[in-house]
Amino acid sequence: MRFYDESSAARAKRACAKLSEERFQKSTLETADSRPGLAVVGVGMMGREHLGVAHLLGRTVLRGIFDQSAQSLEAADELVATLGGEAPHHYSNLEDVFADPTVDVVIVSTPNYTHWDVVRVALKSEKALLVEKPMATRLEDALAMVKAVSNRKALFRLGMQYRFKAQYVDVFREVKALASLGAVKTISMSEYRPPFLKKVEQWNKFSRYSGGTLVEKCCHYFDLINQMAEAEPISVYASGGQAVNFLDFEYEGSPSDIDDHAFVVINYSNDIRASFTLNMFSEELYEEMVVVGEKGRAVASERSTFKRNEPSTGALQVEVSGHSHYHSQDVSYPDIIEQSGHSGATFFAQESFLNTLESRNAGQSADSATVMQGLWAMIVASAAQASIQRKAVVDIEQFLFEHGCSSLALAEFTPTTE
Ligand SMILES: NC(=O)c1ccc[n+]([C@@H]2O[C@H](COP(=O)([O-])OP(=O)(O)OC[C@H]3O[C@@H](n4cnc5c(N)ncnc54)[C@H](O)[C@@H]3O)[C@@H](O)[C@H]2O)c1
Incomplete structure (x- = not known):
């Protein structure tokens, strides 16, 4: 499943x-x-x-x-x-x-x-x-x-x-299960949002504690892009920095060092090209995944806010001739689920984990995120973070080699928990 x-x-x-x-x-x-x-x-x-x-x-x-x-x-x-x-x-x-x-x-x-x-x-x-x-x-x-x-x-x-947010569940279903777009060619994701929130001991203001913004925050988006591309990333280029947020912020004498904006380009082994845009000095939250295939374009998006007590709104648009969602269609979960956190995504992440536990005991498979999926999201995120520092394209095979690994070794590596 x-x-x-x-x-x-x-x-x-x-x-x-x-x-x-x-x-x-x-x-x-x-x-x-x-x-x-x-x-x-x-x-x-x-x-x-x-x-x-x-x-x-x-x-x-x-x-x-x-x-x-x-x-x-x-x-x-x-x-x-x-x-x-x-x-x-x-x-x-x-x-x-x-x-x-x-x-x-x-x-x-x-x-x-x-x-x-x-x-x-x-x-x-x-x-x-x-x-x-x-x-x-x-x-x-x-x-x-x-x-x-x-x-x-x-x-x-x-x-x-994030893979369990309503608009992403539905865009994946359109593209993968229903093949509405034909073969996928390009994927672009973006997130616009206000700065990082306050955390206990402010760990998210420091790359050494968070892994850097692209690892901490954006591993979600790299997971979504990887799942949509269904191939291995072969190169990553990123440009980004700290332009506006926490420039004067210090905690226990240490200045904050986290990126607040970035552009990332990812090439996959099946020739799918992907991009990711991050901006964290926006007033409101907006995220979007645009997938374009041979037959048309799908847009999954979500508007949300930290400012007002308003529910987030998810939407799906499938620009394929004759499609019922050709013009944008709202998608969301019932309020009791939406309001339980992260637009219902946490509810389904935990539900899916418990389903996996039950179905695994019954010898079946279910759909919570595996350690290998988490690892590939981490690989793209870490390569993007390295690319910003090096100001150069990061070749994934070379990057894995620098970390004592290879894609071949990973491919052979199937944890028993899969
Ligand atoms: N999946 C998502 O959408 C999502 C959203 C937010 C946060 N997160 C993740 O959840 C984790 C926690 O984030 P948060 O926002 O709750 O941060 P937080 O700072 O609000 O809470 C972290 C808590 O962990 C405690 N803690 C620290 N070290 C500990 C230890 N060794 N043992 C036990 N407790 C310890 C802290 O005292 C604090 O209460 C992070 O990994 C973060 O990336 C995920």
């Missing part, structure tokens, strides 16, 4: 049917039942979004949370109380999370620079893991993670949730 095998409307209908009154009442915060036990490591903004989604889904039982920040723990406790649950258990250290026999599933939503350290501890256990994107800040750590995960039986998936 692929994430676009059903339309966003069918996906929402199926998910809502599961959110039956009875199931919804049986909240994730109860303790005595047979659903998988859940622990969340890192309960900042994203960890709390996962807690809310877990409650909405009602398919796991919250066993506890771990974080190093008293404020984040307090905010998570408040959220759980608002949802009607008992104060969650606070683990006193990371090892205790993975030693807890009541925990089956762990969501890791700590800052990027901690992912590899947390995963190294996690891999000593057989818990199913959903690790937030990007998998690491450095490509060498991402490669090490892929190798380590390959020897493991338990499920390991990544939180590349």
